[in-house]
Amino acid sequence: MSKGVQIAIAAVTVFAAVAIGLTQMDGEDGTFTYYSSVGDFVGDGAPESSAGVARVHGFVVAGSIQADLPAGHVDFSIKDAENPGLLSVRFLGIDVPDLFRDGAEVVIEGRFERGTFLAERVMAKCPSKYENQEPGTEA
Amino acid sequence: MLVAVGNYSLYLMLGFCIYALVAALIGANPEREAWLRSSERAVYAVFALCCLAMLGVEVALVTDRFDLAFVAKTSAREQPLLFKLALWGGQAGSLLLWAWLLSLFSFLVVLQNRQRNRMLMPWVIASMMLNLLFFGAIVTFSSNPFEALPAAKAYSNGAGMNPLLQHAAMLVHPPVLYIGFIGFSVPFSFAAAAMITGQLGTTWFETTRRWTLVSWFFLGMGLMIGGRWAYEVLGWGGYWAWDPVENASLMPWLAATAFLHSVIIQEKRGMLKIWNVALIGLTYSLCVFGTFLTRSGVVQSVHSFANAGWFGTLFLAYVAVLAIGFAALLIWRLPLLRSHNKLNSIVSREASFLLNNYVFIGLLAIVFFGTLYPVFSESLTGVRTQIGPPFFQRYSGPLAIFMLFLTGVGPLIAWRRATWINLRKSFLWPAVITLATVVGTLAVGVREFYPVSFLALCAWVIATIVEEYQRGIRARRRRGENSLQAALGLIRRNQRRYGGYIVHLAIVLMFIGFAGASFNSEETRLLKPGETWEVSGYSLEYRQVRPVRHAHYAGAVARLALKDQGKPVGVLLPEKRMYFQQEQPTTIPAIASNLREDFYVILAGLQPDQSIAVKVYINPLVNWIWIGGFVLVFGNTILLWPFKRRGSGAGART
Numbered sequence: 001m002s003k004g005v006q007i008a009i010a011a012v013t014v015f016a017a018v019a020i021g022l023t024q025m026d027g028e029d030g031t032f033t034y035y036s037s038v039g040d041f042v043g044d045g046a047p048e049s050s051a052g053v054a055r056v057h058g059f060v061v062a063g064s065i066q067a068d069l070p071a072g073h074v075d076f077s078i079k080d081a082e083n084p085g086l087l088s089v090r091f092l093g094i095d096v097p098d099l100f101r102d103g104a105e106v107v108i109e110g111r112f113e114r115g116t117f118l119a120e121r122v123m124a125k126c127p128s129k130y131e132n133q134e135p136g137t138e139a
Numbered sequence: 140m141l142v143a144v145g146n147y148s149l150y151l152m153l154g155f156c157i158y159a160l161v162a163a164l165i166g167a168n169p170e171r172e173a174w175l176r177s178s179e180r181a182v183y184a185v186f187a188l189c190c191l192a193m194l195g196v197e198v199a200l201v202t203d204r205f206d207l208a209f210v211a212k213t214s215a216r217e218q219p220l221l222f223k224l225a226l227w228g229g230q231a232g233s234l235l236l237w238a239w240l241l242s243l244f245s246f247l248v249v250l251q252n253r254q255r256n257r258m259l260m261p262w263v264i265a266s267m268m269l270n271l272l273f274f275g276a277i278v279t280f281s282s283n284p285f286e287a288l289p290a291a292k293a294y295s296n297g298a299g300m301n302p303l304l305q306h307a308a309m310l311v312h313p314p315v316l317y318i319g320f321i322g323f324s325v326p327f328s329f330a331a332a333a334m335i336t337g338q339l340g341t342t343w344f345e346t347t348r349r350w351t352l353v354s355w356f357f358l359g360m361g362l363m364i365g366g367r368w369a370y371e372v373l374g375w376g377g378y379w380a381w382d383p384v385e386n387a388s389l390m391p392w393l394a395a396t397a398f399l400h401s402v403i404i405q406e407k408r409g410m411l412k413i414w415n416v417a418l419i420g421l422t423y424s425l426c427v428f429g430t431f432l433t434r435s436g437v438v439q440s441v442h443s444f445a446n447a448g449w450f451g452t453l454f455l456a457y458v459a460v461l462a463i464g465f466a467a468l469l470i471w472r473l474p475l476l477r478s479h480n481k482l483n484s485i486v487s488r489e490a491s492f493l494l495n496n497y498v499f500i501g502l503l504a505i506v507f508f509g510t511l512y513p514v515f516s517e518s519l520t521g522v523r524t525q526i527g528p529p530f531f532q533r534y535s536g537p538l539a540i541f542m543l544f545l546t547g548v549g550p551l552i553a554w555r556r557a558t559w560i561n562l563r564k565s566f567l568w569p570a571v572i573t574l575a576t577v578v579g580t581l582a583v584g585v586r587e588f589y590p591v592s593f594l595a596l597c598a599w600v601i602a603t604i605v606e607e608y609q610r611g612i613r614a615r616r617r618r619g620e621n622s623l624q625a626a627l628g629l630i631r632r633n634q635r636r637y638g639g640y641i642v643h644l645a646i647v648l649m650f651i652g653f654a655g656a657s658f659n660s661e662e663t664r665l666l667k668p669g670e671t672w673e674v675s676g677y678s679l680e681y682r683q684v685r686p687v688r689h690a691h692y693a694g695a696v697a698r699l700a701l702k703d704q705g706k707p708v709g710v711l712l713p714e715k716r717m718y719f720q721q722e723q724p725t726t727i728p729a730i731a732s733n734l735r736e737d738f739y740v741i742l743a744g745l746q747p748d749q750s751i752a753v754k755v756y757i758n759p760l761v762n763w764i765w766i767g768g769f770v771l772v773f774g775n776t777i778l779l780w781p782f783k784r785r786g787s788g789a790g791a792r793t
Binding site: 067069070072093094095096097098099101 | 724
């Protein structure tokens with residue numbers, strides 16, 4: 001078998017896989033997702049409701065977490081590290097990640113309706129990395 | 140004292156490392172053999188000094204030396220001894236472990252090759268020492284475990300290891316993974332030496348076959364133990380999240396798996412020489428690159444320890460030197476590496492091996508692209524983009540299916556060119572069984588494309604393996620052996636082939652487990668004490684919740700009685716803890732497990748009136764992944780078992 005045929009087989013194999021993958025893409029499902037910051041999201045001219053699924057990145061405002069277990073949701077607000085502006089969030093679930101707490105860096109995913117972000121998912125970043133702060137130092 | 144001993148052993152180690160490197164290069168001249176001997180002794184010294192430094196860190200950890208930054212960060216007075224000893228809970232310690240393993244492996248390689256491979260050894264030593272020099276320098280000058288805290292900050296107790304890491308799997312996972320990563324430095328160094336000396340036959344990989352197999356095995360086990368840890372500890376019901384650092388260890392594993400297959404073609408047919416050298420270069424480069432990803436914080440990940448700028452740059456430069464240097468050697472030696480044999484037919488075993496290689500490299504490319512895409516996109520466009528698990532599943536799914544198919548095809552077709560009659564004979568039964576599985580899964584109501592094809596192809600591979608064993612056993616029984624003798628004889632005679640089938644079987648069992656993830660389901664509910672929840676054929680009765688109080692954490696544990704179709708299974712005790720020092724809550728799931736599915740429950744929240752929020756995951760078939768792991772251990776034991784060569788078949792002792 002010649003070199004050309006070998007290379008052709010290689011190319012066909014890989015591209016067939018990619019093509020099959022592409023046919024199933026629809027963009028809105030987390031394959032590629034763009035983050036926006038709280039500032040971008042609530043900034044001037046932001047609509048009252050958003051179309052489709054959005055992802056916003058921010059920090060949990062200290063003291064804003066209100067869990068309502070019987071109703072099955074958790075309310076909180078997030079903000080950017082520097083810019084002013086708050087986004088109030090209702091997480092439609094109660095199983096927040098372990099690292100979710102005051103000041104935690106989070107990414108929320110969901111839709112924006114009538115001024116509230118209804119989050120289907122809340123992901124907490126790991127600010128502590130797996131290494132702890134030296135005792136006596138501030139984070 | 141301890142600090143001085145530790146630091147001086149690190150400095151001395153670097154000194155001997157440089158000496159061993161220089162002496163090896165001088166000793167490469169056959170007339171200066173004495174220098175090579177001297178270099179080998181320097182390697183022993185390097186190992187001894189590394190041991191001393193390791194010992195120093197362990198002593199510091201056990202004696203609670205909280206005046207040292209590393210100890211203060213990763214240990215605490217009340218931390219159990221085993222977790223104190225696990226020095227890989229922090230950056231400095233894990234890099235020292237890396238350096239120590241590299242020195243250990245250098246030492247073993249020198250011991251093994253005192254009389255053999257005299258041409259290659261100077262370059263092997265030089266390459267190993269060059270690698271060690273980098274990690275040694277990092278440990279000495281950048282992430283030094285003996286670095287003291289300023290006196291004002293010295294503390295009476297440490298921060299303690301991250302509670303998430305305080306788990307049995309975490310004691311094993313990092314060292315196991317590291318053995319895999321670093322083990323590949325040996326075949327890598329031999330390949331480099333082979334290129335430098337122009338001895339490009341099969342010696343370099345035959346000498347390092349065991350190193351390659353052992354490293355591959357440890358890397359795979361490391362991945363799996365990591366998955367098991369995530370499953371038991373992180374409380375999200377899964378074992379694999381396509382996290383950048385999970386991917387970082389998957390990538391070298393894929394390259395190494397491709398290598399293990401393609402060296403066979405070089406051995407049997409003298410083909411793919413360039414490819415093999417390139418693959419082993421790629422494998423070790425990816426090992427180091429993976430460590431860089433993990434440690435530098437370039438990619439946002441739960442595994443990142445620290446985020447030091449120049450440390451990352453230095454590390455990346457090292458990976459580049461390694462990969463580019465190796466590639467340069469390869470290009471220089473291209474004329475010597477061209478093979479004379481060609482593929483005779485697309486329907487041959489070597490063609491199936493070649494396809495299998497393309498699939499592995501395709502998977503590798505997908506994982507690589509997906510892992511680094513956020514880095515590229517942020518640096519090019521400034522927009523942070525994330526690639527989620529759907530991306531990886533979409534693209535790797537079809538390739539994985541094709542790979543399973545090849546796993547079944549490969550063993551059944553002949554080298555060079557298969558004949559139609561042969562094909563029909565070998566493929567008849569496996570094909571029938573595959574078809575039956577498709578019909579069967581459709582009949583039980585499974586309609587999704589991926590699970591049906593995965594399960595069918597798993598059946599296909601198992602059928603071909605059984606057929607292969609059966610054929611071999613039948614042939615031996617004709618010589619008067621009983622079935623067991625025949626099976627053992629097969630393995631003994633052709634350990635790599637039949638051991639390899641067991642490894643394939645292990646991988647297939649894991650795939651059955653992966654296929655199960657398509658049927659995962661989850662539900663959340665608030666339960667009052669005494670309330671019973673009927674969920675997916677189970678009934679879960681909430682009895683009570685109890686407070687838990689320990690020295691370093693407090694929390695609550697719920698008692699839940701579980702019945703499966705009315706039959707009592709036992710009491711599940713999911714737990715929620717708050718670690719004081721780290722102010723970190725942890726959710727400890729409770730799992731009731733059988734071969735069909737796992738009932739996985741977490742305590743998601745607690746109300747003042749004692750009602751609890753409970754989240755249940757039903758994860759079908761997940762146990763088959765771990766069972767596959769045990770079969771993998773078995774298969775690898777067969778592959779590595781030191782059978783006596785050319786012994787008489789009769790009276791085999793096992």
